[in-house]
Amino acid sequence: MKYELHKTDSQSKARAGKITTDHGEILTPIFMPVGTAATVKAVHQRELANDIKAQIILGNTYHLYLRPGLDILERAGGLHKFNGWSGPILTDSGGYQVFSLKDIRKISEEGVKFQSHIDGSRHLFTPENVMDTQRTIGADIIMAFDECAPYPCDYNYAKKSMEMTHRWLKRCIDRFDSTEGKYGYSQALFPIVQGSVYKDLRIQSAEFIAEQNREGNAIGGLAVGEPAEKMYETIDYVNDILPKDKPRYLMGVGTPENILEGIALGIDMFDCVMPTRNARNGMLFTTQGIINIRNEKWKDDFTAIDEALGGYVSTFYSKAYLRHLVKCDEILSAQIASVHNLTFYLWLVGQAREHILAGDFLTWKNAMVKQVMQRL
Numbered sequence: 001m002k003y004e005l006h007k008t009d010s011q012s013k014a015r016a017g018k019i020t021t022d023h024g025e026i027l028t029p030i031f032m033p034v035g036t037a038a039t040v041k042a043v044h045q046r047e048l049a050n051d052i053k054a055q056i057i058l059g060n061t062y063h064l065y066l067r068p069g070l071d072i073l074e075r076a077g078g079l080h081k082f083n084g085w086s087g088p089i090l091t092d093s094g095g096y097q098v099f100s101l102k103d104i105r106k107i108s109e110e111g112v113k114f115q116s117h118i119d120g121s122r123h124l125f126t127p128e129n130v131m132d133t134q135r136t137i138g139a140d141i142i143m144a145f146d147e148c149a150p151y152p153c154d155y156n157y158a159k160k161s162m163e164m165t166h167r168w169l170k171r172c173i174d175r176f177d178s179t180e181g182k183y184g185y186s187q188a189l190f191p192i193v194q195g196s197v198y199k200d201l202r203i204q205s206a207e208f209i210a211e212q213n214r215e216g217n218a219i220g221g222l223a224v225g226e227p228a229e230k231m232y233e234t235i236d237y238v239n240d241i242l243p244k245d246k247p248r249y250l251m252g253v254g255t256p257e258n259i260l261e262g263i264a265l266g267i268d269m270f271d272c273v274m275p276t277r278n279a280r281n282g283m284l285f286t287t288q289g290i291i292n293i294r295n296e297k298w299k300d301d302f303t304a305i306d307e308a309l310g311g312y313v314s315t316f317y318s319k320a321y322l323r324h325l326v327k328c329d330e331i332l333s334a335q336i337a338s339v340h341n342l343t344f345y346l347w348l349v350g351q352a353r354e355h356i357l358a359g360d361f362l363t364w365k366n367a368m369v370k371q372v373m374q375r376l
C-alpha cells in the first residue's frame with residue numbers, strides 16, 4: 001500500500017491524497033460503505049461500483065469469522081473472490097464488535113472470550129488469531145485488535161484499557177510481520193489510537209501509534225456518545241501527532257457534518273453504518289437537507305429524490321413513490337434508499353476533495369454543513 005499526499009488546505013488541516021492498493025486506487029478523503037456480512041446491505045456490487053462510485057468497502061472480522069466462517073472464505077480464495085467486489089477492502093478487527101456484546105464477553109490480557117450472538121457458541125479472539133483471521137479474509141487493509149473503551153469511562157479504566165491496546169498492538173505487529181498474505185497480494189496493518197476523552201492519554205496513544213511506523217493509522221474510541229465538540233477537539237490534537245505522510249482513518253463516523261468537520265481536521269478515511277442503516281428506516285441524506293420519507297408531506301411530491309445529486313436511483317424515482325414503498329414495507333425501498341444515501345456520501349467526500357484541490361474548502365464546508373444538515 002502506498003499513500004501520496006496531493007495537497008493540504010491552507011485554511012484548515014484538510015488533505016487530498018491517494019492510496020494505492022493491489023486492488024486499485026482510493027482518492028482521499030473517502031467514505032467506505034460498510035459491508036458487515038460480505039455485503040453492503042441491499043446493494044449490488046454493480047451499483048456500488050457504477051452508481052455509488054465506492055472506491056473501498058468495509059467488512060467485519062467478527063461477523064465473517066462466525067458466518068460463513070474461515071474455511072469457506074479460504075476455499076473461495078478470499079473475500080474479494082467470494083463476494084465479487086474486486087476493489088480495495090478494509091476489515092475491522094472485531095475489537096469493536098465483540099465489545100458491544102457486553103453481557104456475553106470477558107476481556108483479559110490474553111484476548112476476549114465471547115459467545116456468538118447467533119448460536120451462543122464460545123470463542124476466543126486474541127491479537128494473534130485476529131491477524132490470522134484477517135489474513136484469511138484477505139482484506140487489503142486490516143485493523144489491529146483494540147479495546148474501544150465505553151463512554152463515559154473513568155480515567156483509570158481508560159488508561160489501563162489504552163495500555164492493554166498498546167500491548168495487543170505489539171502482539172498484532174509481531175504476528176502480522178511474521179506471516180504473509182494468502183492470495184498473492186499485499187495487506188497493510190493499521191494501528192488504532194485509543195485513550196477515551198483524556199487528552200494526556202490520547203497524546204500518549206497517538207505518539208505510541210505513530211512510533212510503530214505502519215502504512216496508515218486509525219483513531220478509535222470516538223463517536224461513542226461523547227459530545228461532538230469533544231470528538232473534534234480530540235481529533236485535532238491526535239492528528240497533530242499522527243504522521244502527515246500516512247492516511248488517517250476515523251473509525252465509525254458519522255453524520256455528513258461529522259465527516260466534513262473530520263476532513264477539516266485532517267482525516268482521510270471514514271466508515272459508518274449510518275447511510276445504509278438510516279436508509280432502511282426511511283431517513284434520506286440529500287444535497288438539500290435531511291428527509292424523513294415516511295412523513296405525510298412527501299405523499300404527493302412527485303419530484304426526484306435528489307435531482308441535484310444526479311445518479312440513477314436519485315433522479316429516476318420520486319419522493320412520493322419511495323414513500324409509498326416504505327409505507328408498504330417493500331424491500332425495493334431499502335434498495336433505493338441505500339443506494340441513494342451512499343451515492344450522497346460518496347458525492348460529499350468527492351466534492352470535499354475537489355474543493356481542497358481548488359483552494360476554497362473551508363467556505364464550501366461551512367455552507368455545506370448548514371445546507372445538508374437542515375431538516376426538510
Ligand code: PRF
Nearest residue numbers: 095096148220221222251252
Ligand atoms: N475500534 C475498532 N473499530 C471501531 C471503533 C474502535 O474504537 C469505533 C469507534 N467509533 C468504530 N469502529 N476496532
